[in-house]
Amino acid sequence: MKDDLLCSEHFLEMLQALGHLNRLRLVACLRSGEMDVQSxxxxxxxxQSTVSQHLAILRNRKLVSERRAGxxxxxxxTLTNLTxxxxxxxxxxxxxxxxxxxxxxxxxxxxxxxx
Numbered sequence: 001m002k003d004d005l006l007c008s009e010h011f012l013e014m015l016q017a018l019g020h021l022n023r024l025r026l027v028a029c030l031r032s033g034e035m036d037v038q039s040x041x042x043x044x045x046x047x048q049s050t051v052s053q054h055l056a057i058l059r060n061r062k063l064v065s066e067r068r069a070g071x072x073x074x075x076x077x078t079l080t081n082l083t084x085x086x087x088x089x090x091x092x093x094x095x096x097x098x099x100x101x102x103x104x105x106x107x108x109x110x111x112x113x114x115x
Contacts (some may be wrong), residue, residue: 013061014061014062014063014079014082017057017058017060017061017063018058018063018086020054020057022046022050022054023054023057023058024086024087024090025044026040026044026051026054026055026064027058027063027077027083027086027087028087029043029044030075030076030077030083031077031080031083031084031087033076034067034074034075034076035074035075035076036072036073036074036075037051037052037055037072037073037075038072040055040075055075058075059075062078062079063077063078063079063082063083064076064077064078065078
């Protein structure tokens with residue numbers, strides 16, 4: 001039972017590390033493969049310190065690993081199955097939100113036609 005609790009705490013810490021939009025965006029970028037900090041900055045339109053801080057959180061939770069090559073640091077995902085699951089969930093949530101908005105707009109449109 002204690003091992004289950006430790007696993008649950010580790011999983012919760014991983015989810016907490018992913019609980020920020022910029023970190024989710026980083027995970028989405030790294031899903032396609034290894035990238036350096038400068039490439040991530042450009043792709044996400046974020047400053048170097050912001051990208052580095054979020055990558056440090058992901059690295060501390062073992063969600064990304066780093067490789068140094070000269071002055072460049074390259075990052076890649078360590079748990080692609082988890083990130084696939086997470087990003088699929090984010091896509092599902094976005095789809096449900098869009099569906100809800102469409103229904104709301106349809107209801108408003110129907111009310112204005114009746115009135």
